Amino acid sequence: MKTKGGNSLPSIYKCKVCGAYVEHPIHCGRSCILLLNGERRLRLSKLLSAILRHIPHELSISIDEEGWADIQELVYAIKHKWKNRHLYSWLSEEHILAVAILDPKGRFEVRGHSIRARYGHSIKVKIDLPEDDEVKILYHGTQLDKLSSILKEGIKPMRRIKVHLTKSIEEAIENAMRKGKHPVILVIDANLLRNMGHKVFKAGKNVYVTDYVPPQCIKEVRYIN
Ligand SMILES: [Zn+2]
Structure with a gap:
């Protein structure tokens, strides 16, 4: 691709x-x-x-x-x-x-x-983003070496204050490839995420943020290459 x-x-x-x-x-x-x-x-x-x-x-x-x-x-x-x-x-x-x-x-x-x-801060800011209740599938790009801990512990914000997700698979792949040589895409069930109490906010054209993604919400793992 x-x-x-x-x-x-x-x-x-x-x-x-x-x-x-x-x-x-x-x-x-x-x-x-x-x-x-x-x-x-x-x-x-x-x-x-x-x-x-x-x-x-x-x-x-x-x-x-x-x-x-x-x-x-x-x-x-x-x-x-x-x-x-x-x-x-x-x-x-x-x-x-x-x-x-x-x-x-x-x-x-x-x-x-x-x-x-609008998103991506590591400095502390308070940005009121609109809550989203429509998007059903979101993607998160990461690297193979992070996969086992993510599948155990979920997706945490790390350096940024929020977890960043995208509704564009192409952007998720770009993000994953930027992080290293073994890109992996996680497919996330946004409805289950909301049902588990994690609000989803729309931050950019395709970017959504949330506080945390529990492992149960990761519906599928796609290996790129
Ligand atoms: Zn003109």
């Missing part, structure tokens, strides 16, 4: 007519301005995820208890305090907005002049 592995993203353009951020060089019948090439976009997206989820303190960025950071402050901190600031001399608020709005997985949320990561 071919996976993107998160290693490439399309460029982002800005429409000269309507001002929309788009992934196609033509909009409203006119050619657009190139805002971010794919390489800069990917680099900025990874940095934003890292800062908003894990390391705001490394750039002295203040994040409130709900995970919000001021976009102007972020731009300033990346350009002046980040160790790789030389790679971001071009950065403006607009680049951060465009990356957040067009994120393929819905990793970010923008409100006024603030931005936050």
Whole structure:
């Protein structure tokens, strides 16, 4: 199976007519301005995820208890305090907005002049995500060497504060492959999970979080390769 592995993203353009951020060089019948090439976009997206989820303190960025950071402050901190600031001399608020709005997985949320990561934090934040009672099957990508302990003890949050699941098998495979050489996919019965008292929250386009997945909720193990 071919996976993107998160290693490439399309460029982002800005429409000269309507001002929309788009992934196609033509909009409203006119050619657009190139805002971010794919390489800069990917680099900025990874940095934003890292800062908003894990390391705001490394750039002295203040994040409130709900995970919000001021976009102007972020731009300033990346350009002046980040160790790789030389790679971001071009950065403006607009680049951060465009990356957040067009994120393929819905990793970010923008409100006024603030931005936050919707999921994946290791810093302590309180994010009210909508509870989901519709999704029936969820997937979790892991590695073969973790399997026996997971089947005994269930899926625990580890470094992150919540357990991350996805309704997309492709994304689960990507996640599993990123973790090592022997990817394994766990198929999870979301209804049983809820019935056992573990609420399921929708966090991104395909990402769902919960506090813990008991072993009984793992309906199937799929070995990749
Ligand atoms: Zn347009």
